Amino acid sequence: MLIDFFYRLKEGGIPVSIKEYLTLVEALDKRVASETVDNFYFLSRASLVKDESHYDRFDKVFADYFNGLESIPADFLDRIPEEWLRKQLELQLSDEEKKLVDSLGGWEKLMETLKKRLEEQKKRHQGGSKWIGTAGRSPFGAYGYNPEGVRIGQDGSRNRRAVKVWDKREFRNLDDSVEIGTRNIKVALKRLRRFAREGAADELDLDDTIRSTARNAGYLDIKMVPEKHNAVKVLLFLDVGGSMDDYVRVCEELFSAARSEFKHLEYFYFHNFVYESVWKDNYRRNSERIPTMQVIHKYGPDYKLIFVGDATMSPYEIAYPGGSVEHFNEEAGSVWIDRLLKTYEKSAWINPTPLDRWRYHESIRMTKDLMKDRMYTLTIAGLEKAMKELAK
Amino acid sequence: MSDRFTGTSNYVAGEDLMMAVNAAVSLERPLLIKGEPGTGKTMLALEVADALKRPLVQWHIKSTSKAQQGLYEYDAVSRLRDSQLGDEKVKDIGNYIVRGPLWEAFESDESAVVLIDEIDKADIEFPNDLLRELDRMEFYVYETKQLIKAQKRPVIIITSNNEKDLPDAFLRRCFFHYIRFPDKETMKKIVDVHFPGVKKALLQRALEVFFDIREIPGLKKKPSTSELLDWLKLLLAEDIPVEALQSSDNRKTIPPLAGALLKNEQDVHLFERLVFLSKRAS
Structure with missing residues (x-):
């Protein structure tokens, strides 16, 4: 039974190993935990999960696995007609099917859709992949399969039943695949700092040691110096306007908070795509523009280049001269980005659009190609990957 | 065991x-x-x-x-020094294992x-x-x-x-x-353990102020349990009456001895600004 649980955890994206599993079995064998589900939950979490950002995923798998034992609470039935949820068959989906289901956007969106569906739907439904009911592939309902599925039963019952610890999902903020907000901005900062600060503390200063030893009449006198601090220089290009504004604010905060760790941090704004000029002050964007060539000449190739933008636009804006929505650009955006990339070898594009929506935008694909695949999501995990790439 | x-x-x-x-x-x-x-x-x-x-x-x-x-350190430098001084200790390397x-x-x-x-x-x-x-x-x-x-x-x-x-x-x-950061109930227990004599009303208010401050968005360093305990210690030492905390309703005044809770200059500024704004608004 536990072996099955172990594999579920692995499927759920928690890096569990055999050693940890054996530790858990050993602990159970030694009766560390008395036989309640709560204790088992604490024990298995302490032995199997080694990172608080995985706590939330663990809670989900745990709830999913051990909830077969629980009945559907009463007040849930007030909200949704009972017959929809009568369990008729357990549906086993193949892997391809699972992947198909895997694509409905984030949690919030799911809840919204749920509300809409509830309004649309009048009849009982079973099977199929859209309506709410049992054993189907729709994300809503019970006993079916959808990786992001909402178990209506648990959610609706929170007020009346004692809430199980793992159903509270208190660690959701710590999951490193969520977007960066004020809550986890600190962790993100740490990742940025790590990028800026490499190497340990001290090394032997050979010259000074020889000199002082000689002066010390041959008695050894060891001198150490702190290792050279490898400060990083960063050029930040931020897409402003429209949907990007919120993300840009987060990024600006993020990078300026990490500013003390960088030797230099310069930022510039652009709209949708980089062309022959950028600007530094958004209020005077029309009067005070800086030619992109000037940026390239002024900041040497040792700068690392980071773009922040959703890269969602018409493909013409990238590929053709005159494609820009704001002005007539003599050269295509792709030419300008090539020019920048040729100067700055280390570069990355951070994209706040959720990963699963990237494939619907031709322009994202094009930009990603231009960036030679160095495009990352605006999540802590994404940032970390980007920083790793830049630090290579 | x-x-x-x-x-x-x-x-x-x-x-x-x-x-x-x-x-x-x-x-x-x-x-x-x-x-x-x-x-x-x-x-x-x-x-x-x-x-x-x-x-x-x-x-x-x-x-x-x-x-x-x-694990251990081999103090090679003092051994070298001792050898130059001709110390007997130098023959046993065990003398230099720390x-x-x-x-x-x-x-x-x-x-x-x-x-x-x-x-x-x-x-x-x-x-x-x-x-x-x-x-x-x-x-x-x-x-x-x-x-x-x-x-x-x-x-x-x-x-x-x-x-x-x-x-x-x-x-x-x-x-x-x-x-995890403790919730209000646990926090009460923690304070109880450290300051068994603290007055109920004072503690209640202090905890409210504390959790209020933690909720302020944009703080660089949120006050944590140890800051709360320090602050309470100060409140008790200075014998601050409950009323002094009471007036911090609606965030109109800065709570006494707030320096124990906010340890970052920017945070203090932010907090003062918020207090000032809400004062003006009312």
Whole structure:
């Protein structure tokens, strides 16, 4: 039974190993935990999960696995007609099917859709992949399969039943695949700092040691110096306007908070795509523009280049001269980005659009190609990957 | 094995934390503790040692710490110096082997509690260098060709502030627990344990002010448990009446001695600005 649980955890994206599993079995064998589900939950979490950002995923798998034992609470039935949820068959989906289901956007969106569906739907439904009911592939309902599925039963019952610890999902903020907000901005900062600060503390200063030893009449006198601090220089290009504004604010905060760790941090704004000029002050964007060539000449190739933008636009804006929505650009955006990339070898594009929506935008694909695949999501995990790439 | 850890008279441990500690104690594996600063990670080791009546060995990690320093150090420099002075001591290399905290713990007659504090401060390779030592609880002293093996496997408690990721191989050998920020109920218990005499009304208000301040968006360093305890200590020492806190309703005044809660200049400015704004608005 536990072996099955172990594999579920692995499927759920928690890096569990055999050693940890054996530790858990050993602990159970030694009766560390008395036989309640709560204790088992604490024990298995302490032995199997080694990172608080995985706590939330663990809670989900745990709830999913051990909830077969629980009945559907009463007040849930007030909200949704009972017959929809009568369990008729357990549906086993193949892997391809699972992947198909895997694509409905984030949690919030799911809840919204749920509300809409509830309004649309009048009849009982079973099977199929859209309506709410049992054993189907729709994300809503019970006993079916959808990786992001909402178990209506648990959610609706929170007020009346004692809430199980793992159903509270208190660690959701710590999951490193969520977007960066004020809550986890600190962790993100740490990742940025790590990028800026490499190497340990001290090394032997050979010259000074020889000199002082000689002066010390041959008695050894060891001198150490702190290792050279490898400060990083960063050029930040931020897409402003429209949907990007919120993300840009987060990024600006993020990078300026990490500013003390960088030797230099310069930022510039652009709209949708980089062309022959950028600007530094958004209020005077029309009067005070800086030619992109000037940026390239002024900041040497040792700068690392980071773009922040959703890269969602018409493909013409990238590929053709005159494609820009704001002005007539003599050269295509792709030419300008090539020019920048040729100067700055280390570069990355951070994209706040959720990963699963990237494939619907031709322009994202094009930009990603231009960036030679160095495009990352605006999540802590994404940032970390980007920083790793830049630090290579 | 000795009794189970259930918290002590001055440390409030959640059920999940107790479980993690007990698992680590009975399986003799290291326990890795993470959590917000000031939630009592370091205190845990002291309290575990106290509760289980075991000796405590502390090893505080700095950015220059090397794994080897935890085992032993060969003080080559003083040996070289002694050799130049013609000291007799120089003939026995054992005179220059300085024992580290882990050695002390391994040699201890009763099973000790070892605190490895803030392991993430050290170099990224640090945990990797301790794998075998933590796993087998033994190490080899090359200079004297000795094998040091733990008589009784110590309980090892490791804390981390998450500044660096720890290697997987290291994590696999540990139990892990993340100390969450306590909710109001637990916080009351914690304060109770530290200041049993505190007046109900004062505590109630103080906690409200405290959680209010924690809710302010944009604070660089949110006040944590240890700041709350310091602040209460000050409030009690200065004998601040409840009324002084009462007026901080609607965030119209700055609570007395707020300096104990906000330790960052920018945070203090932000807070003052907010207070000023809400004053003007009303």
